[in-house]
Amino acid sequence: MIDNQKIKIMGHLVAGYPDTAGFEAACSAMSDSGIAILEIQIPFSDPTADGPENTGAGEAALRNGFKVEDFYRYLNFASARGFDEIHVMTYANIIFRYGIRKFIDDMNKAKVTGVIVPDLPIEDEEGFYSYASQDGVAVDAVPVAVVNMIPERIEMLRNLHAERCYVSLRQGVTGTKTVMDNDTIQFLDSLGVPKLYAGFGISTRDQVDALQGHAYAAVVGSHFTRTIRNAGSDPKIIYREMYNNAIKFS
Amino acid sequence: MGKWFGAYGGQYVGEVLKPALAELEKAVIEILPSEKFRSEYLRLLRNFVGRPTPLCPAENLTEELGGASIYVKMEGLAHTGAHKINNALGQVLLAKHMGKNKVIAETGAGQHGVAVASAAAKLGLSCEIFMGSVDVKRQQPNVFLMKQFGADVQVVEDGTKTLKDAVNAALKDWVRESKRTAYVLGSALGPYPYPDMVRDFQRVIGDETRSQILEMTGRLPDEVVACCGGGSNAMGIFTAFLEDPVALTAVEAGGFGDKPGEHAVRMNGGGQTGIIEGYKSYFLQTDDGQVQSTHSISAGLDYAGIGPQLVQLYETGRVKFTKAYDSEVLQAYQEFAQKEGIIFALESAHAAAEVLKKASQMKKNSIIVVNMSGRGDKDLFITAGELYTHEWKTFLNEEADRLKDRSVR
Numbered sequence A: 001m002i003d004n005q006k007i008k009i010m011g012h013l014v015a016g017y018p019d020t021a022g023f024e025a026a027c028s029a030m031s032d033s034g035i036a037i038l039e040i041q042i043p044f045s046d047p048t049a050d051g052p053e054n055t056g057a058g059e060a061a062l063r064n065g066f067k068v069e070d071f072y073r074y075l076n077f078a079s080a081r082g083f084d085e086i087h088v089m090t091y092a093n094i095i096f097r098y099g100i101r102k103f104i105d106d107m108n109k110a111k112v113t114g115v116i117v118p119d120l121p122i123e124d125e126e127g128f129y130s131y132a133s134q135d136g137v138a139v140d141a142v143p144v145a146v147v148n149m150i151p152e153r154i155e156m157l158r159n160l161h162a163e164r165c166y167v168s169l170r171q172g173v174t175g176t177k178t179v180m181d182n183d184t185i186q187f188l189d190s191l192g193v194p195k196l197y198a199g200f201g202i203s204t205r206d207q208v209d210a211l212q213g214h215a216y217a218a219v220v221g222s223h224f225t226r227t228i229r230n231a232g233s234d235p236k237i238i239y240r241e242m243y244n245n246a247i248k249f250s
Numbered sequence B: 001m002g003k004w005f006g007a008y009g010g011q012y013v014g015e016v017l018k019p020a021l022a023e024l025e026k027a028v029i030e031i032l033p034s035e036k037f038r039s040e041y042l043r044l045l046r047n048f049v050g051r052p053t054p055l056c057p058a059e060n061l062t063e064e065l066g067g068a069s070i071y072v073k074m075e076g077l078a079h080t081g082a083h084k085i086n087n088a089l090g091q092v093l094l095a096k097h098m099g100k101n102k103v104i105a106e107t108g109a110g111q112h113g114v115a116v117a118s119a120a121a122k123l124g125l126s127c128e129i130f131m132g133s134v135d136v137k138r139q140q141p142n143v144f145l146m147k148q149f150g151a152d153v154q155v156v157e158d159g160t161k162t163l164k165d166a167v168n169a170a171l172k173d174w175v176r177e178s179k180r181t182a183y184v185l186g187s188a189l190g191p192y193p194y195p196d197m198v199r200d201f202q203r204v205i206g207d208e209t210r211s212q213i214l215e216m217t218g219r220l221p222d223e224v225v226a227c228c229g230g231g232s233n234a235m236g237i238f239t240a241f242l243e244d245p246v247a248l249t250a251v252e253a254g255g256f257g258d259k260p261g262e263h264a265v266r267m268n269g270g271g272q273t274g275i276i277e278g279y280k281s282y283f284l285q286t287d288d289g290q291v292q293s294t295h296s297i298s299a300g301l302d303y304a305g306i307g308p309q310l311v312q313l314y315e316t317g318r319v320k321f322t323k324a325y326d327s328e329v330l331q332a333y334q335e336f337a338q339k340e341g342i343i344f345a346l347e348s349a350h351a352a353a354e355v356l357k358k359a360s361q362m363k364k365n366s367i368i369v370v371n372m373s374g375r376g377d378k379d380l381f382i383t384a385g386e387l388y389t390h391e392w393k394t395f396l397n398e399e400a401d402r403l404k405d406r407s408v409r
């Protein structure tokens, strides 16, 4: 279903982590090393779909005083780095408080490609998927699929006719190691969504290669957050470590 | 059974949790009403939990205050010391009927954790309790009890390291292990079907109270009062009276002040609508949607969210919400101890404080029922620390000295 185009990498960063300068260093290193797509998370106090690494990063950002209104500073910085696409990931309550339509409108204005909100299921969407699918709204509300979804829910997803879908490769939360078995590959091929962003637990180029031809992009999240954490607080070192790590994927 | 309570409730969870919740919903519909389940549950409520719990007339306070007749529903006499066991036992038994061999649960103060650990020991399931590290430090006696029941206590270091973080950690664990594990949620909140299921396991409190008061006085009470954390004891005692001309009052934790972070009052403007931990309800939160920290002298009311059905009942006006400050709670705790010989749990003492404020303003011959959701033994380290500071400190120091020579086992 996916053409032979080389699979892209979507790198994940948490806004405000480790701080503004550190985020900017990591973000620049990603674009300089050829990472095509950036996913930025707006931190939330109760991140039910994140593993320990990103949970810790979000907490650190909030402890440092991150406010949702600060997000634009990070988004604008990233937008100037020339990524092919930028996606924004956060949790339902953040955009619910912001106003879901207003959030989509503002992301649309900021030329964001997609918004991913894992705890807004298709049937309790609060207008998220339906508003984003209206004419004149370029930004996509990107639904989340999971390998082993029950058939009725796969059907529900197909009925959205989404252009893009985030697929979590294992039944779990981000950041625990994933193996690509045949079931996973078959699931990806059967979804019928043009652009799949497949992630959760990817930390090696081999895992990315296993997705070639089955997904549009491979998501590398916790792995990069760990890189930042291990690099410490000096932006120069964060840049160097992130660059050396990210280049292995591109 | 309903997923929605007006605009509140729902099942706002990631796709990864959907299969486990679908399996639970099926079990709630098919297993709970079955004769096999009902008869075993009722037998355990009688022989293990000690139901029915008494409805005790508080004659001395009634006379002293000179208004309404006060009755205390003695839920604290239930096994493990609180109403929590009604729900814990029900869900652990359901897990067993679903063929699970393990239960997991979150706990804040540890009351729910103790109840789940006890029920799991009784029914032969293994048990893992998630508890924030801050709570573990504050609640060692309950940690000890859970371990005596054979439970593993997982210390959660995420976020504020308290109840909400324990919920998140338990949910994440459930995602990994839902084939053999059931998640036993401790209050009438969370994603569907939990608010419904928990209320249905707790409604026995109100069902008993209703028939007890009718038998004792020949009439319904004028008012029923319960404390309100997540809302399980409140929904438990209110449900039987929803269609009756009985005033229903829920009491939230006023903490030590009205500023954000000093209390856990979600109603009357304290909280705003949000979508957190799988359900839509009122939450104490910042303007930009981060969960706000809370405070209460009672660990069990110290929570930012509240059950969705209670929000609906608040908005329709069927349930009135009020609050009690920490200081009022300690006073009510002492009043009931000295005048009635009953030690309320600090959570339940919030409801007691409301009754003390209100009873004298009510007509003679009217009836007010207070739900003593728990007994106060568990709060010894808080109450004695507050009310008996010097002696308690000396005691703890001497105990610590005595243990110094004891080799660690």
Ligand SMILES: Cc1ncc(COP(=O)(O)O)c(C=O)c1O
Residues within 6 Å of the ligand: B082, B083, B084, B109, B111, B112, B186, B187, B188, B227, B228, B229, B230, B231, B232, B233, B234, B299, B300, B301, B345, B347, B348, B373, B374, B375
């Ligand atoms: C004795 C007692 N009452 C009340 C509560 C509050 O919970 P809920 O509002 O669900 O009854 C707790 C919670 O731990 C409790 O232990």
